[in-house]
Every structure is written in C-alpha cells, then in structure tokens.
Amino acid sequence: MRAEWLEDLVAHREAALARLGELLSIPSVSTLPEHEGDMQRAAEWLSREMEASGFHPRIEKTARHPVVWGRSPHQPGRPSVLIYAHYDVQPADPLELWTSPPFSPTIRDGQLFARGVSDDKGQLVMHLAALDSFRRLRGDFPANITLVFEGEEEIGSPNLPDFIRRHREELRADAVIISDTTMQAPNHPILVTGLRGMAGFEVIVAGPQRDVHSGLFGGAIANPAQALCQMLAACHDRPGHVAIPGFYDGVEPPPAAELASWQAGAVDPDLILAATGATSLAGEEEYSLAERLWSRPTLEVNGISAGVREGQKTIIPATARAAITCRLVVGQDPERISALVEKFLAERAPAGVSVQVIRHQASPASQVPIDSKAAKLALAALADGFGHPAQTVRGGASIPIVPVFQDVLEAPVLLMGFGLETDNFHSPDEHWRLDHFDGALATMLSFWSSLAAGGLS
Amino acid sequence: MRAEWLEDLVAHREAALARLGELLSIPSVSTLPEHEGDMQRAAEWLSREMEASGFHPRIEKTARHPVVWGRSPHQPGRPSVLIYAHYDVQPADPLELWTSPPFSPTIRDGQLFARGVSDDKGQLVMHLAALDSFRRLRGDFPANITLVFEGEEEIGSPNLPDFIRRHREELRADAVIISDTTMQAPNHPILVTGLRGMAGFEVIVAGPQRDVHSGLFGGAIANPAQALCQMLAACHDRPGHVAIPGFYDGVEPPPAAELASWQAGAVDPDLILAATGATSLAGEEEYSLAERLWSRPTLEVNGISAGVREGQKTIIPATARAAITCRLVVGQDPERISALVEKFLAERAPAGVSVQVIRHQASPASQVPIDSKAAKLALAALADGFGHPAQTVRGGASIPIVPVFQDVLEAPVLLMGFGLETDNFHSPDEHWRLDHFDGALATMLSFWSSLAAGGLS
Numbered sequence: 001m002r003a004e005w006l007e008d009l010v011a012h013r014e015a016a017l018a019r020l021g022e023l024l025s026i027p028s029v030s031t032l033p034e035h036e037g038d039m040q041r042a043a044e045w046l047s048r049e050m051e052a053s054g055f056h057p058r059i060e061k062t063a064r065h066p067v068v069w070g071r072s073p074h075q076p077g078r079p080s081v082l083i084y085a086h087y088d089v090q091p092a093d094p095l096e097l098w099t100s101p102p103f104s105p106t107i108r109d110g111q112l113f114a115r116g117v118s119d120d121k122g123q124l125v126m127h128l129a130a131l132d133s134f135r136r137l138r139g140d141f142p143a144n145i146t147l148v149f150e151g152e153e154e155i156g157s158p159n160l161p162d163f164i165r166r167h168r169e170e171l172r173a174d175a176v177i178i179s180d181t182t183m184q185a186p187n188h189p190i191l192v193t194g195l196r197g198m199a200g201f202e203v204i205v206a207g208p209q210r211d212v213h214s215g216l217f218g219g220a221i222a223n224p225a226q227a228l229c230q231m232l233a234a235c236h237d238r239p240g241h242v243a244i245p246g247f248y249d250g251v252e253p254p255p256a257a258e259l260a261s262w263q264a265g266a267v268d269p270d271l272i273l274a275a276t277g278a279t280s281l282a283g284e285e286e287y288s289l290a291e292r293l294w295s296r297p298t299l300e301v302n303g304i305s306a307g308v309r310e311g312q313k314t315i316i317p318a319t320a321r322a323a324i325t326c327r328l329v330v331g332q333d334p335e336r337i338s339a340l341v342e343k344f345l346a347e348r349a350p351a352g353v354s355v356q357v358i359r360h361q362a363s364p365a366s367q368v369p370i371d372s373k374a375a376k377l378a379l380a381a382l383a384d385g386f387g388h389p390a391q392t393v394r395g396g397a398s399i400p401i402v403p404v405f406q407d408v409l410e411a412p413v414l415l416m417g418f419g420l421e422t423d424n425f426h427s428p429d430e431h432w433r434l435d436h437f438d439g440a441l442a443t444m445l446s447f448w449s450s451l452a453a454g455g456l457s
Numbered sequence: 458m459r460a461e462w463l464e465d466l467v468a469h470r471e472a473a474l475a476r477l478g479e480l481l482s483i484p485s486v487s488t489l490p491e492h493e494g495d496m497q498r499a500a501e502w503l504s505r506e507m508e509a510s511g512f513h514p515r516i517e518k519t520a521r522h523p524v525v526w527g528r529s530p531h532q533p534g535r536p537s538v539l540i541y542a543h544y545d546v547q548p549a550d551p552l553e554l555w556t557s558p559p560f561s562p563t564i565r566d567g568q569l570f571a572r573g574v575s576d577d578k579g580q581l582v583m584h585l586a587a588l589d590s591f592r593r594l595r596g597d598f599p600a601n602i603t604l605v606f607e608g609e610e611e612i613g614s615p616n617l618p619d620f621i622r623r624h625r626e627e628l629r630a631d632a633v634i635i636s637d638t639t640m641q642a643p644n645h646p647i648l649v650t651g652l653r654g655m656a657g658f659e660v661i662v663a664g665p666q667r668d669v670h671s672g673l674f675g676g677a678i679a680n681p682a683q684a685l686c687q688m689l690a691a692c693h694d695r696p697g698h699v700a701i702p703g704f705y706d707g708v709e710p711p712p713a714a715e716l717a718s719w720q721a722g723a724v725d726p727d728l729i730l731a732a733t734g735a736t737s738l739a740g741e742e743e744y745s746l747a748e749r750l751w752s753r754p755t756l757e758v759n760g761i762s763a764g765v766r767e768g769q770k771t772i773i774p775a776t777a778r779a780a781i782t783c784r785l786v787v788g789q790d791p792e793r794i795s796a797l798v799e800k801f802l803a804e805r806a807p808a809g810v811s812v813q814v815i816r817h818q819a820s821p822a823s824q825v826p827i828d829s830k831a832a833k834l835a836l837a838a839l840a841d842g843f844g845h846p847a848q849t850v851r852g853g854a855s856i857p858i859v860p861v862f863q864d865v866l867e868a869p870v871l872l873m874g875f876g877l878e879t880d881n882f883h884s885p886d887e888h889w890r891l892d893h894f895d896g897a898l899a900t901m902l903s904f905w906s907s908l909a910a911g912g913l914s
Contacts, residue, residue: 154769154771208734208735214784215655215853216732219755220724220853221738225758225761225779226692228686229686233683233689276773301680301686302682307761308760312612313759316757320761352735352738397670397673398771426669
C-alpha cells in the first residue's frame with residue numbers, strides 16, 4: 001500500500017469507526033414491525049452521512065422500508081460506478097447468547113462486535129470512508145459514483161427491483177460493486193462468481209380452535225404439531241436431498257473446470273466445522289462440500305413453533321408454524337419452486353387440520369462473469385489491499401438484487417466482500433475483523449486509483 | 458333436594474363464590490419457576506380456609522410445592538373419608554386468547570371464567586363449602602374427614618406418593634373422593650371408572666453451536682429442526698397409531714360389556730367437535746371414539762420450538778425442542794414405555810446432531826371398581842344432586858395419584874367430577890358452569906347425609 005494512503009487511513013481510523021458505531025447502534029431490523037421507527041432513523045442517518053461525504057442524498061419511500069441513495073456530482077466523460085449495500089439487519093434474538101449487547105458496538109481482540117457489523121453496515125460505512133479518503137488525497141471523486149443503500153435485503157429486496165427499473169437511467173453504471181460477501185480466510189480475498197437464489201415460505205397448520213387438553217381429546221382429533229412434523233419430514237428423503245417432485249429439474253452442474261477446482265477442496269471442511277460448531281458435516285454425500293454449498297439447492301427449516309413454549313403443558317396445540325427457505329441454484333426458477341413446495345406441503349396435510357402456505361421472498365441464483373475489465377481491476381485491487389492473491393469462488397448465500405442489476409443496468413457486478421464465514425452473520429456475537437476493515441479500505445483506494453487512472457477504458 | 462339444603466346453599470352462595478374468587482386470583486402455576494411465590498401464597502390461603510372450616514391445617518413442604526392437608530376432629534367409630542383436590546393450575550398462555558384475564562375471575566352467562574376454575578380450584582372450594590353447609594345444618598362433620606390439597610398435580614404429582622406413604626396411618630379412609638373429572642353433558646352426572654396414565658418427555662436436538670446462516674452453511678451441516686421433525690414424524694405410522702416397537706404390548710381391551718356400551722356411542726362425536734372446534738375427528742379409525750379416548754394409548758406432541766420465533770430469519774437453528782406426552786392405558790407400564798420412547802427417539806437422530814431425551818412425569822392408568830358401598834352411595838348422591846341418573850364411564854385424562862391412593866390406602870376411590878369437556882381445561886377461557894357448582898354442592902350434601910345415616914356400614 002502506498003505510504004500516503006496508509007497515513008490517511010491511520011489518521012482517520014478512529015473517526016471512521018465512530019461513524020460506523022453510530023449506525024450499528026440503530027436496531028434497523030427490517031423483518032420486525034416494531035423496528036419501523038429504527039429503519040426510518042437509520043435512513044435519515046445515512047442521508048446525512050451521504051451529504052457529509054459529498055453526495056446529493058435522497059430518501060425514497062417504498063411500500064416498506066426506504067431506499068437511501070445519492071449521486072456524486074456527475075461529470076461527463078468519467079466512468080460511472082454504483083455501490084450497493086444494505087442498512088437493514090437480521091433480528092438479534094436469542095439475546096442471551098450475545099457476549100455484549102447486539103446494538104452496543106464493542107471491540108474485543110481486534111474485532112468489532114454488533115448485529116450487522118459484517119452484514120452489511122461495516123462494509124457500507126467502509127465505502128463512505130474509502131471515498132472520503134480518496135477525495136482528501138486527490139481532491140475529487142475517482143468516478144461518477146452512485147450509492148444505493150437498501151433497507152430490505154434481509155426480507156428479500158421486494159421493492160428494490162422496481163426502484164432500479166424506475167431510475168434505470170440515473171443508475172446507469174460501468175460497474176456495480178456489492179460488498180456483502182465473505183473472504184476465504186482471514187486476509188485471503190476473493191471475488192465471488194456466483195450466489196444461490198432463495199424461495200421463502202411460512203407454513204401454518206391449524207387444528208382445534210384453541211390449545212385443548214391432550215388427555216380429554218388425544219386420540220380423537222388431529223394434532224397440528226405432529227401434522228407439521230410429518231409434512232416437513234416428507235420434504236427430504238435422505239440427508240440433504242429434497243424429496244419434492246421436480247425440485248431438481250433443470251439444475252445445472254458447474255462447468256467442468258470450476259468443478260475440478262471445487263473437488264480439489266475449494267471449501268475447507270475444518271473451516272465449516274469451526275464456523276458453525278457442528279460436530280460433523282452432513283448433506284448430500286455424493287457431492288463435494290463446495291457443490292453442496294454452491295451448486296446444490298437446499299430446503300432448510302429456519303424455525304418451527306407450536307404449543308407449549310416453556311414448562312410442561314399437556315395440550316394438543318391449536319396451531320403449528322414453520323419458516324422455511326430454499327436456496328436455489330442456476331436452472332431453478334423461483335416461482336416454479338415456490339409453487340412446487342406449496343403444492344407438496346398442501347397435499348400432505350393429514351385429515352383434521354388445515355394448511356396455509358404463505359410465500360415470502362423468491363429470487364434466482366446469480367452468476368457473475370469475471371472476464372470484464374472491472375472484474376480484473378477488482379481482482380488486482382483485492383490483491384493489492386490484502387497483500388495476497390485474490391481467488392474466484394462462488395458463495396452459498398443469496399443477494400436477491402444481483403441478477404436485477406445485471407439485467408436492468410447491463411453492468412458487470414463485482415461481489416467484493418470483506419466478511420468471513422466465521423463472522424456469525426445472522427447469529428449472536430456477529431463481528432468483523434478490524435484488519436479486514438483496514439484491508440477493505442486499502443482495496444478500495446487501490447481500486448479507485450486504478451479506475452481514475454483509466455483502468456476501465 | 459331438601460328445602461333446608463337449598464335454603465342454606467342460596468343463603469351462602471355469594472360468600473362461597475367470593476371465597477373461590479380469592480383462590481382463583483392467585484396464579485398458582487406449578488410448572489413455571491417464576492410462580493413459586495404464588496404457590497406458597499396459595500398454600501397459606503388454603504391453610505387459613507381449612508382452619509375456618511374447622512380443620513387442623515398443616516402445610517407440608519416437598520421438594521417442590523407444598524401439600525396442604527388437614528383433618529377434622531376425628532371421632533372413633535365414625536367412617537373416614539379423604540377428599541383430594543389440587544390447587545395448582547396449568548400456565549395461562551396464550552394470554553391474548555382470553556376474553557377476560559385468566560387470574561381475574563369473571564362471571565358471564567352463568568359461567569365463571571378463570572384459569573383453574575374447573576381444573577380444579579372450583580371443585581376444591583366446593584368441598585369446603587359443602588362441609589360448611591353440612592355443619593351449619595347438622596352441627597357436626599358427617600364423618601372423620603381428611604383434606605389433601607396438592608400443588609403438583611399438573612406436573613405429575615412427583616412428591617405426593619411419598620407423602621401418602623409417609624402418612625399412611627393418618628390418611629386411612631373408607632373412601633377417597635376426587636373431584637377433578639368431567640360430566641357427560643350439562644347436569645348429566647357420571648362416576649368415572651377408569652383414567653389413562655401418562656409418560657412425559659422433553660426432547661432436545663442440538664446441531665450448530667449457534668443459529669447459523671442458512672445460505673453460508675445450508676447443505677453442509679445437519680439442521681436440528683428438520684432432524685426433530687423426522688424423529689417425531691417417525692413416532693406414528695398412520696393416523697393416531699404409534700410406530701414405536703413394543704408400545705402396544707400388553708394393552709388390554711376393555712371388558713366385553715363395557716366395550717359394547719362404548720360402541721353403542723358412549724362418546725358423542727358432536728360434543729368432541731364442539732369442545733375442540735376441530736373440523737373433523739381423527740385417530741385410529743378401527744376403534745370407536747370411546748376406545749380411542751379411554752382404552753387406546755396415544756403419543757401427542759404438546760409443543761415444539763426451534764429457531765425463528767417471529768418474522769423471517771434465514772438460519773439453521775442451533776437447537777430444536779419438543780414436549781411430548783403419552784397417555785397410557787391398562788397393561789402399559791410407564792417406566793417401560795418411557796424407556797421405549799427414549800430409545801426410539803435416540804436411535805433416530807440423524808448424523809450431525811445430538812439428542813437428549815428428558816423424562817418427565819410417568820404414572821400408570823387407573824381402574825376404579827364401582828361395586829363398593831361407597832361407589833353406590835356416590836351414584837345415588839350424584840343422581841340426587843343433579844336430578845338425573847348418574848352413568849359410569851371412563852375418562853381419557855390422567856390423575857396420577859389415583860392408583861397410589863388405591864394401593865397404599867386400600868380404599869375405594871370415587872371419581873366424582875363436576876366439570877365438562879367444554880370447560881376449556883388447560884386452554885384459554887377456562888370456565889365452570891355455576892349450576893354445576895350448585896349441583897355439586899347438592900350432591901355432596903346428599904352424599905354426606907347418607908353417609909352420616911350409616912350408608913357405608
């Protein structure tokens with residue numbers, strides 16, 4: 001890294017972390033109605049900070065949570081880059097498993113702990129800080145920059161596609177940068193080449209009108225909790241393999257070269273065990289670990305609830321609920337999969353209960369070509385920023401908006417993420433390594449320097 | 458009913474209901490640790506009320522909740538009767554489904570609404586009121602009476618058997634009255650001749666150390682919620698039929714005469730549908746409804762919980778839990794069944810999760826002979842009190858202490874209950890008909906009169 005960059009980063013590190021701390025202190029949980037006010041507060045905070053960083057901010061209302069976006073002063077003839085990040089976070093429960101409170105950012109052992117620090121507020125604030133740094137050093141923006149900060153990523157980006165289509169001309173860019181993925185290992189950067197899609201569901205099984213006595217009525221009426229267990233158990237026919245007819249239709253295996261690299265051990269089993277604390281791996285044994293995570297679809301029960309919450313209670317519960325998400329791969333149409341899952345569950349409802357399946361978010365898998373000039377620039381910048389060659393791999397998670405950016409803006413998407421799989425995304429004690437914050441800043445300074453030097457032309 | 462009884466009952470009705478209201482206002486939930494203080498308050502209240510009714514009260518500590526018991530002044534040569542009731546209640550949740558708060562007793566449409574009013578506090582206070590009435594009318598107790606009020610019925614009476622054995626001599630009685638069962642229809646009294654037993658379990662399935670991201674790790678590690686669903690689904694092989702090997706070994710069919718009366722329609726299907734709000738009946742089709750409820754064992758999932766409680770959260774949950782109870786019938790040993798269930802579940806844990814099965818309450822089914830003098834007295838009193846012939850039928854619920862009273866005290870147990878299956882035992886809006894309160898008082902006055910007139914000799 002150049003000495004002048006390092007000097008600027010060190011001089012402004014405290015201020016950048018304080019700025020991040022402010023955003024992390026706002027519990028902007030998009031999935032829970034009680035945080036509506038926090039979402040609005042976060043949006044207003046972002047608007048102020050965008051302005052402080054030289055952007056013309058706008059808060060654009062949607063049916064649910066606002067998009068905060070802004071453009072730097074655009075100059076004709078300069079390349080244009082769109083930076084996307086999201087300011088909403090997952091719920092923080094179970095709270096009792098956090099070492100420090102989820103919305104009181106705390107530094108321990110060189111890592112910053114808070115809900116959303118890695119997914120995705122830290123990476124969002126990092127981009128503002130990197131551009132501030134570039135402007136301090138060079139007196140101007142490196143390109144025509146558009147920032148798009150979403151508040152609905154964790155609920156599947158229901159309103160962002162419309163936003164992008166509506167503002168297609170203003171959002172036009174030569175590259176879209178998304179920093180919401182992970183690296184392979186500490187300080188080992190990667191450029192992600194593909195992500196899984198998603199189809200989410202809520203299943204509600206209803207039986208008696210109220211919870212009723214399991215002795216007085218047990219044996220004579222159906223039990224919704226048992227019915228739900230049977231329906232969910234039927235979704236798999238062997239470990240990791242989904243039994244829903246048609247689920248795998250059209251699933252495309254990865255290209256031979258990519259597959260060969262995966263089978264050579266692209267995913268470290270010890271890292272998966274360390275990151276999850278699971279005692280052993282599971283899933284489809286006939287596939288490599290990389291395939292199970294990147295090119296094989298899944299159906300996961302995210303939660304289930306019925307009847308007695310604590311203590312003993314001898315009842316037949318009135319209702320049973322489950323939250324389910326499928327991760328989808330290339331070749332699977334989210335609408336088709338949603339219909340298959342819905343039909344499969346509805347058909348398996350035993351007599352005496354009624355079943356309702358509510359469809360939630362659905363988005364296809366995405367593939368990101370890495371032969372663009374922008375991708376080459378990104379790979380070089382990642383290597384420069386972390387002092388380690390950047391690899392190209394896929395990811396197992398979902399960023400629903402990636403294919404929309406590709407289709408509507410026709411721009412290459414750069415999945416330059418700076419988290420780690422061990423950062424506890426969506427889990428208690430979510431954290432982010434401060435050396436990744438530094439490395440990400442250095443990466444972006446390198447990227448913007450190359451870009452300003454004509455790297456896209 | 459005799460005019461003098463009616464006059465006394467009417468004159469003291471308000472006071473008796475006020476007394477019941479005091480007990481109902483104490484949230485004596487035995488299963489939840491946070492109600493420990495309420496359990497103690499309820500015990501002290503009972504002790505004071507026993508004393509007010511002429512008994513020598515004692516509060517006897519156990520490992521969990523105290524037994525409150527007392528004897529009337531015992532006179533040699535008089536028959537002895539033990540009255541058992543319980544002062545603990547089921548948890549009141551879900552609170553939002555109560556029309557009036559569960560611990561604020563409220564009268565609507567001739568019924569008293571409160572948690573525990575029917576199960577079993579109303580019946581407990583009724584016995585005090587009936588004995589008060591008898592003493593006012595006759596100047597003395599009708600017999601040597603011992604009251605035993607338990608605080609652990611809803612958790613399976615773990616400490617009462619020891620109490621009974623320890624005080625065997627003081628508790629000796631010619632009959633044991635338990636008023637904790639239901640009648641066949643409004644003002645149609647019954648004497649219960651048998652109850653199902655119970656074996657309870659908690660199952661905990663553990664996978665990753667925390668809830669982890671279902672995209673980053675889904676496909677590579679086991680999901681405890683899915684594992685639990687599979688394990689619970691395996692417990693049944695067709696509606697109402699338990700698939701656990703050996704579960705039905707030794708199950709005795711009811712005697713031919715009893716069975717014939719059941720098959721003639723001892724249980725009204727419309728009453729079951731009305732009481733539960735279920736849209737259809739379910740269970741073992743090859744058995745009559747009465748058999749399914751009274752002489753066939755069950756395995757019911759009382760509750761299940763894992764992962765996301767509300768909203769969406771794309772995780773693989775760290776743990777999944779279920780509460781299960783089996784209702785047992787004559788011929789099934791609770792310990793043996795507990796071991797079978799435990800083994801079955803443990804063996805079905807898929808790779809990548811660990812399973813813990815905690816055994817809770819276990820008690821055998823009970824049969825109560827109805828050829829004793831005491832039973833004949835009870836049948837006559839029930840008919841007298843309600844002006845309607847009393848029938849003899851079994852029940853599907855469990856009162857764990859019945860077989861212990863029979864074995865240790867060698868006394869006939871009279872299951873004289875005054876609730877209704879539509880009273881929402883264990884459910885929101887539990888209630889009790891005030892005309893059943895009156896009928897029960899009249900029944901007991903009739904019973905005590907016959908007894909005092911030498912009905913047991």
